[in-house]
Amino acid sequence: xxxxxxxxxxxxxxxxxxxxxxxxxxxxxxxxxxxxxxxxxxxxxxxxxxxxxxxxxxxxxxxxxxxxxxxxxxxxxxxxxxxxxxxxxxxxxxxxxxxxxxxxxxxxxxxxxxxxxxxxxxxxxxxxxxxxxxxxxxxxxxxxxxxxxxxxxxxxxxxxxxxxxxxxxxxxxxxxxxxxxxxxxxxxxx
Amino acid sequence: xxxxxxxxxxxxxxxxxxxxxxxxxxxxxxxxxxxxxxxxxxxxxxxxxxxxxxxxxxxxxxxxxxxxxxxxxxxxxxxxxxxxxxxxxxxxxxxxxxxxxxxxxxxxxxxxxxxxxxxxxxxxxxxxxxxxxxxxxxxxxxxxxxxxxxxxxxxxxxxxxxxxxxxxxxxxxxxxxxxxxxxxxxxxxx
DNA sequence: GAATTAAATCGACAATTATCTAATTATTTA
DNA sequence: TAAATAATTAGATAATTGTCGATTTAATTC
Numbered sequence: 001x002x003x004x005x006x007x008x009x010x011x012x013x014x015x016x017x018x019x020x021x022x023x024x025x026x027x028x029x030x031x032x033x034x035x036x037x038x039x040x041x042x043x044x045x046x047x048x049x050x051x052x053x054x055x056x057x058x059x060x061x062x063x064x065x066x067x068x069x070x071x072x073x074x075x076x077x078x079x080x081x082x083x084x085x086x087x088x089x090x091x092x093x094x095x096x097x098x099x100x101x102x103x104x105x106x107x108x109x110x111x112x113x114x115x116x117x118x119x120x121x122x123x124x125x126x127x128x129x130x131x132x133x134x135x136x137x138x139x140x141x142x143x144x145x146x147x148x149x150x151x152x153x154x155x156x157x158x159x160x161x162x163x164x165x166x167x168x169x170x171x172x173x174x175x176x177x178x179x180x181x182x183x184x185x186x187x188x189x190x
Numbered sequence: 191x192x193x194x195x196x197x198x199x200x201x202x203x204x205x206x207x208x209x210x211x212x213x214x215x216x217x218x219x220x221x222x223x224x225x226x227x228x229x230x231x232x233x234x235x236x237x238x239x240x241x242x243x244x245x246x247x248x249x250x251x252x253x254x255x256x257x258x259x260x261x262x263x264x265x266x267x268x269x270x271x272x273x274x275x276x277x278x279x280x281x282x283x284x285x286x287x288x289x290x291x292x293x294x295x296x297x298x299x300x301x302x303x304x305x306x307x308x309x310x311x312x313x314x315x316x317x318x319x320x321x322x323x324x325x326x327x328x329x330x331x332x333x334x335x336x337x338x339x340x341x342x343x344x345x346x347x348x349x350x351x352x353x354x355x356x357x358x359x360x361x362x363x364x365x366x367x368x369x370x371x372x373x374x375x376x377x378x379x380x
Numbered sequence: 381g382a383a384t385t386a387a388a389t390c391g392a393c394a395a396t397t398a399t400c401t402a403a404t405t406a407t408t409t410a
Numbered sequence: 411t412a413a414a415t416a417a418t419t420a421g422a423t424a425a426t427t428g429t430c431g432a433t434t435t436a437a438t439t440c
Contacts, residue, residue, distance in 0.1 A: 003209065003213075004206075006209065007204070007205075007206055007209055010200055010203040010204040010209070011204040013200040013204070014197070014200040014201040014203070014204035015197075016194075016197055019193065019196065019197055019200070019283050020283060020284050020287055022280060022283065023193075023280050023281060023282070023283030023284030023285075023287070024284045024287060024289075026280035026281050026283075026284070027281050027284070033292075034292045037291050037292040037295045038287055038288065038289060038291050038292050039287065040291075067315075072280075077274060077280075078274075078275060080274075081271045081272075081274040081275045082271075082275075084267060084268075084270075084271040084274075085268060085271045085272075090212060090213050090216035090262075090267075091213060091216050091217050092213070093209050093210060093212065093213030093216075094210050094213030094214045094216070094217070095213075097210055097213070097214060097228055097229065098228065099214075099228060101227050101228050101230075102223075102224045102227040102228050105227045125257075
């Protein structure tokens with residue numbers, strides 16, 4: 001299931017005339033001329049709508065002389081409804097979306113060209129993004145004395161005390177007896 | 191379920207940007223700003239899309255400070271998918287459509303102002319409509335001699351023999367020993 | 381209290397598309 | 411074979427709407 005197929009499917013149903021056509025074809029087959037008369041539209045307009053519906057497989061035609069009897073493909077409609085109910089379909093729509101773009105934007109907004117912080121974000125959500133970036137400078141399994149922590153943080157902002165405190169507060173860094181170390185991923189210290 | 195509600199629902203989903211929003215919200219909540227960054231659109235555009243989605247109940251917002259955290263209302267989506275699977279939903283869409291319009295048009299096309307037939311339709315589908323109109327002149331339970339049948343049919347067309355034969359052929363009139371009578375509705379003579 | 385920020389609203393513009401008329405194709409009737 | 415009919419296609423127009431920039435509102439930070 002391509003996400004653009006899904007879009008075309010919804011676009012096919014997102015028109016009052018086409019919805020009425022679907023409703024009529026749900027009851028019996030119709031020719032273009034019949035639909036045109038009943039819906040008070042020109043045959044060419046009906047043809048246009050039917051071709052859009054046919055493109056996504058919702059209707060099909062059976063030729064009989066120069067008549068085209070159109071019928072609703074209920075199986076296609078049902079399959080689509082089931083797809084909507086599936087837990088996998090929706091997230092897949094946004095699979096190609098670059099989720100990291102927001103983090104990069106926040107990082108860029110608060111950073112100078114040299115990679116230092118212009119200010120420390122006030123909003124916790126953005127602060128978290130910044131801190132998760134800074135924490136990459138710390139290696140797992142190593143115990144850092146406070147002086148060394150400050151040295152690392154000074155590369156980002158002069159207010160190393162605030163950065164240090166927030167890193168601990170957000171649960172990214174752990175502290176004991178004046179030493180700091182990286183909290184292992186997936187674990188929380190409570 | 192109003193049919194215009196159904197239309198609005200499909201229209202809400204019939205846009206690439208809104209589908210992506212739905213896909214993202216299926217994974218976690220997002221703020222307007224986040225969505226704008228990730229989808230590379232202006233916040234005002236995102237606001238517009240979210241309000242359309244909210245109008246049909248597909249998303250809802252939880253205010254937190256001046257942030258609005260939007261979330262997907264999966265229950266609404268599921269309910270709609272189930273509606274689509276229901277046998278009653280689709281025919282109901284076309285409930286207000288005047289199905290008799292086609293019959294009236296065919297009748298009008300082949301009739302003079304005086305109610306006589308200009309020609310006898312060659313197409314069986316249209317002939318059937320004409321015959322079903324003419325048959326109303328026959329009362330149930332009465333046996334008509336051929337002369338009287340011809341007299342009734344002569345009001346429509348001079349070629350009474352053809353009309354008579356087609357009425358029998360289409361199973362509307364029954365014949366035996368030179369007498370004709372109305373075939374009871376719902377019964378077939380094979 | 382002043383400045384900042386997220387979100388919503390408004391007005392304008394551009395792109396899409398539903399609908400029509402006219403022309404074309406394919407099939408049937410006379 | 412010629413005339414008629416159902417359907418499709420092509421071209422044109424009008425309406426809808428997705429997107430943007432600018433403004434406004436509401437909440438937060440300094």
